Amino acid sequence: MPSxxxxxxxxxxxxxxxxxxxEVVERSGTEGLVLVGIQRRGVELAxxxxxxxxxxxxxxxxxxxxxxITLYRxxxxxxxxxxxxxxxxxxxxxxxxxxxxxxxxxxxGRTIRAALDELADFxxxxxxxxxxxxxxxxxxxxxxxDIVGLLVQTTLDDRVDVAVTELDGKDRVExxxxxxx
Amino acid sequence: MAEGQRGRGAEGQEVPTGLGKDLVxxxxxxxxxxxxxxxxxxxxxxxxxxxxxxxxxxxGKTIVNLFFEAxxxxxxxxxxxxxxxxxxxVNVAASGSSVSKGETLVDTARNLEAMRIDMVVIxxxxxxxxxxxxxxxxxxxxxxxxxxxxxxxxxLLDLLTLRDKFGKxxxxxxxxxxxxxxSRVARSNLWGLLKLGAEVAxxxxxxxxxxxxxxxxxxxxPRIEDAIAWADALNVLxxxxxxxxxxxxxxxxxxxxxxxxxxxxxxxxxxxxVILHPGPMNRGVEIxxxxxxxxxxxxxxxxTNGVAVRMAVLYLLAGGGPDWRQQAAGRxxxxxxxxE
Numbered sequence: 001m002p003s004x005x006x007x008x009x010x011x012x013x014x015x016x017x018x019x020x021x022x023e024v025v026e027r028s029g030t031e032g033l034v035l036v037g038i039q040r041r042g043v044e045l046a047x048x049x050x051x052x053x054x055x056x057x058x059x060x061x062x063x064x065x066x067x068x069i070t071l072y073r074x075x076x077x078x079x080x081x082x083x084x085x086x087x088x089x090x091x092x093x094x095x096x097x098x099x100x101x102x103x104x105x106x107x108x109g110r111t112i113r114a115a116l117d118e119l120a121d122f123x124x125x126x127x128x129x130x131x132x133x134x135x136x137x138x139x140x141x142x143x144x145x146d147i148v149g150l151l152v153q154t155t156l157d158d159r160v161d162v163a164v165t166e167l168d169g170k171d172r173v174e175x176x177x178x179x180x181x
Numbered sequence: 182m183a184e185g186q187r188g189r190g191a192e193g194q195e196v197p198t199g200l201g202k203d204l205v206x207x208x209x210x211x212x213x214x215x216x217x218x219x220x221x222x223x224x225x226x227x228x229x230x231x232x233x234x235x236x237x238x239x240x241g242k243t244i245v246n247l248f249f250e251a252x253x254x255x256x257x258x259x260x261x262x263x264x265x266x267x268x269x270x271v272n273v274a275a276s277g278s279s280v281s282k283g284e285t286l287v288d289t290a291r292n293l294e295a296m297r298i299d300m301v302v303i304x305x306x307x308x309x310x311x312x313x314x315x316x317x318x319x320x321x322x323x324x325x326x327x328x329x330x331x332x333x334x335x336x337l338l339d340l341l342t343l344r345d346k347f348g349k350x351x352x353x354x355x356x357x358x359x360x361x362x363x364s365r366v367a368r369s370n371l372w373g374l375l376k377l378g379a380e381v382a383x384x385x386x387x388x389x390x391x392x393x394x395x396x397x398x399x400x401x402x403p404r405i406e407d408a409i410a411w412a413d414a415l416n417v418l419x420x421x422x423x424x425x426x427x428x429x430x431x432x433x434x435x436x437x438x439x440x441x442x443x444x445x446x447x448x449x450x451x452x453x454x455v456i457l458h459p460g461p462m463n464r465g466v467e468i469x470x471x472x473x474x475x476x477x478x479x480x481x482x483x484x485t486n487g488v489a490v491r492m493a494v495l496y497l498l499a500g501g502g503p504d505w506r507q508q509a510a511g512r513x514x515x516x517x518x519x520x521e
Contacts, residue, residue, distance in 0.1 A: 068224060070238075071228075071236035071237065071238040071266075071496075072236065072237055072238075084220070084221070085221055085224040085225070085496075086224060087223075087224055087227070088224065088227055088228075089227065117237070118236075121231065121233045121235070121236075122231065122232070122233070123232075
């Protein structure tokens with residue numbers, strides 16, 4: 001039987017996102033800011049962060065981008081299931097802007113490596129920050145986040161499940177031990 | 182996407198069915214597989230709109246475009262699709278290659294395969310050539326038109342264009358007009374449309390309509406005026422003069438007078454039609470210029486969708502091909518040996 005530990009409940013997710021949004025503004029202001037979410041839950045989290053920032057700074061108008069990194073994965077040529085490709089849209093020129101890359105869980109770092117490659121094909125931002133709700137360790141590449149909601153130590157057999165209201169009906173972060181990875 | 186949850190798509194689910202090794206015809210695909218290709222084509226449309234029109238998905242894959250028949254649109258479309266996925270491509274035309282010295286199709290393909298290619302895109306004047314090749318080589322084979330049999334990527338791009346226009350395929354009435362007999366485009370369209378739940382009618386001179394298809398529930402509408410009145414969309418086929426000997430139609434002028442899709446005929450239709458044509462057009466024969474260039478025509482969107490659909494097919498087939506590294510390792514374990 002897999003054991004499930006609740007890491008964040010609904011109010012805790014809201015609170016965490018509010019703190020993260022504050023850190024984003026603290027580090028980069030709101031001028032020239034673009035939030036880019038990684039499909040799928042990163043997109044919803046980026047949306048939420050932008051909402052919080054715009055509420056606190058009504059003058060700010062923060063463009064939102066979506067990134068699907070499937071076509072930039074490094075394991076595509078190995079035989080396996082072909083993942084469904086989602087939407088990518090970067091609504092503004094990235095030249096000179098500060099891009100905040102948003103994802104739900106940071107683990108091996110390979111998704112972020114792919115996302116950085118893909119962003120580079122859209123332009124040359126002044127700076128890219130990495131913002132994740134959960135950092136579960138286990139990096140396979142030299143990639144570190146700038147803004148972290150929750151740091152949790154995990155093993156290879158663990159799974160971190162992030163649920164967001166927009167897609168799953170409620171906000172929640174859980175650590176699943178002994179289940180299918 | 183949460184990292185560490187590999188092999189899952191943006192939806193977080195495994196994509197259950199791939200396409201297998203080859204794409205020979207839509208006849209051999211399920212409705213789900215056809216939908217998968219169309220859905221996968223959607224995000225690829227956006228890649229062609231980027232400043233840098235390239236993604237690394239097929240980096241390191243080698244693709245040979247083996248064209249035994251003249252083609253502009255299809256060959257260039259495949260080549261763009263391959264290049265936008267970062268594959269390396271080689272074009273082989275029948276003229277100027279060893280084919281003109283009498284080399285057989287299988288020998289040509291096996292020699293290419295000995296150079297460790299991953300995919301072959303083939304166009305050939307003989308019906309069944311793609312299937313023949315697919316069963317004899319390990320690389321993925323994609324049919325880019327074989328004789329009068331199928332032209333699956335054309336069928337798929339027509340489906341995508343119709344879906345863009347109408348939102349869905351099921352329940353649509355599509356009339357395929359003209360030279361059905363010689364048309365691989367008609368056959369691929371027929372299979373695709375029927376599998377996705379559309380109603381299909383053929384319209385054209387009796388000499389150019391094969392009757393066998395009526396068993397599949399295809400209607401025969403003898404008059405173009407009636408087809409225009411019935412249909413939501415017309416797929417106007419090219420009169421394939423190069424595949425015809427004399428006797429199918431009295432003259433091109435008469436064909437245009439009786440079966441041509443003209444503005445006057447469209448104006449009398451009870452509703453607006455969508456007009457497709459696979460190209461190249463015989464303007465003034467099967468279709469008039471003011472229809473081809475008019476507001477109902479989706480002929481250029483078809484061409485744009487062609488690149489996206491071919492990218493989707495290449496992407497979905499990649500990975501089902503030969504793993505040359507594994508085979509090389511296997512040979513080494515067996516104690517080496519001569520190169521095949």
